[in-house]
Amino acid sequence: MAERDDRSTGILPSILDAIGHTPLVALDRIARDRPGRVLLKIEFFNPGFSIKDRIALKIIEDAERSGKLKPGGTVIELTSGNTGTGLAVVCAVKGYRLIAVMSEGNSVERRRMLAALGARVELVPQAAGARSGQVSKEDLDLVDQRTEELTRELGAFRADQFHNPSNVEAHELTTGAEIWEQTEGKVGVFVGTVGTAGTFMGIARALKKRRSDVRTYAVEPASAPILAGGKVVDTRHKIQGAGYAQVPPLWDPAFCDGFLGISDEEAIEVARRLAREEGIFGGFSTGANVAAALRLASTAVPGTLIVTTANDTGLKYLSTDLFPE
Numbered sequence: 235m236a237e238r239d240d241r242s243t244g245i246l247p248s249i250l251d252a253i254g255h256t257p258l259v260a261l262d263r264i265a266r267d268r269p270g271r272v273l274l275k276i277e278f279f280n281p282g283f284s285i286k287d288r289i290a291l292k293i294i295e296d297a298e299r300s301g302k303l304k305p306g307g308t309v310i311e312l313t314s315g316n317t318g319t320g321l322a323v324v325c326a327v328k329g330y331r332l333i334a335v336m337s338e339g340n341s342v343e344r345r346r347m348l349a350a351l352g353a354r355v356e357l358v359p360q361a362a363g364a365r366s367g368q369v370s371k372e373d374l375d376l377v378d379q380r381t382e383e384l385t386r387e388l389g390a391f392r393a394d395q396f397h398n399p400s401n402v403e404a405h406e407l408t409t410g411a412e413i414w415e416q417t418e419g420k421v422g423v424f425v426g427t428v429g430t431a432g433t434f435m436g437i438a439r440a441l442k443k444r445r446s447d448v449r450t451y452a453v454e455p456a457s458a459p460i461l462a463g464g465k466v467v468d469t470r471h472k473i474q475g476a477g478y479a480q481v482p483p484l485w486d487p488a489f490c491d492g493f494l495g496i497s498d499e500e501a502i503e504v505a506r507r508l509a510r511e512e513g514i515f516g517g518f519s520t521g522a523n524v525a526a527a528l529r530l531a532s533t534a535v536p537g538t539l540i541v542t543t544a545n546d547t548g549l550k551y552l553s554t555d556l557f558p559e
């Protein structure tokens with residue numbers, strides 16, 4: 235086949251070229267009457283419908299460059315679904331086999347989508363006493379054990395989003411840089427949930443490097459404020475993908491100026507308002523992020539731009555109580 239040159243056209247060589255460059259939308263309806271202005275980065279516009287496509291692409295391309303991943307190789311990852319879906323998109327285009335190891339506590343939509351994209355889904359039963367639809371630290375430990383076993387057995391490349399510095403770099407080079415450009419350097423505050431901490435650390439680094447007075451706030455489940463140094467009352471919460479009640483290895487407290495605890499109820503209420511009043515259909519962690527941003531907007535210096543992310547879409551939670559019939 236002749237080499238194609240699409241550079242001067244509107245044609246993208248593959249769906250991977252559609253990752254990133256997501257819109258930043260002002261929430262001027264639900265945040266009106268507050269001194270601060272809330273801006274939401276719509277990450278469900280990515281091909282895998284979440285913010286994790288960005289790290290999937292960077293992790294795979296960095297592994298290709300370093301030789302850790304060879305043509306036709308096998309990729310394995312522990313995932314709550316979004317990273318797995320991002321990896322499945324990247325592996326489909328690049329011809330790698332993907333094994334996604336996930337907890338039975340994650341929603342069924344996530345598993346089905348992974349399978350549709352050609353991944354093998356390895357489901358790990360939840361810890362005793364766990365609640366269906368909620369993934370705790372105990373559940374995550376079990377998924378980690380199984381991922382390690384399979385990585386050794388198969389000699390696979392483990393993407394390892396919890397330790398891989400490419401995770402933070404992806405957000406520093408893309409998400410954070412885009413926020414800076416889209417606000418023309420006027421962003422005052424970034425606020426967001428922490429799972430692996432890749433999103434938070436990458437964006438915080440990108441923004442603070444450019445202007446040291448940008449303030450950053452981490453969102454945690456109200457019942458498990460471990461980063462804030464609070465009392466962990468209950469590790470079971472509904473904010474899938476975030477708040478694992480452990481300090482993630484990629485976390486660096488020097489880049490965080492404060493913490494907000496958000497309850498399941500608050501995250502759900504705000505996700506529903508976001509859908510009805512702004513026409514933006516996000517998941518639980520999007521609700522938590524916007525709830526936190528609204529709180530900060532209430533006490534902000536007038537005109538402050540407060541940025542947060544819509545990490546994924548409500549479509550990934552249709553089997554949960556987020557948007558009931």
Ligand SMILES: Cc1ncc(COP(=O)(O)O)c(C=O)c1O
Nearest residue numbers: 316429430431432433475519545
């Ligand atoms: C829905 C959702 N929200 C938030 C996060 C947290 O992002 P990070 O792992 O970059 O801290 C994730 C991570 O998987 C996620 O899937």
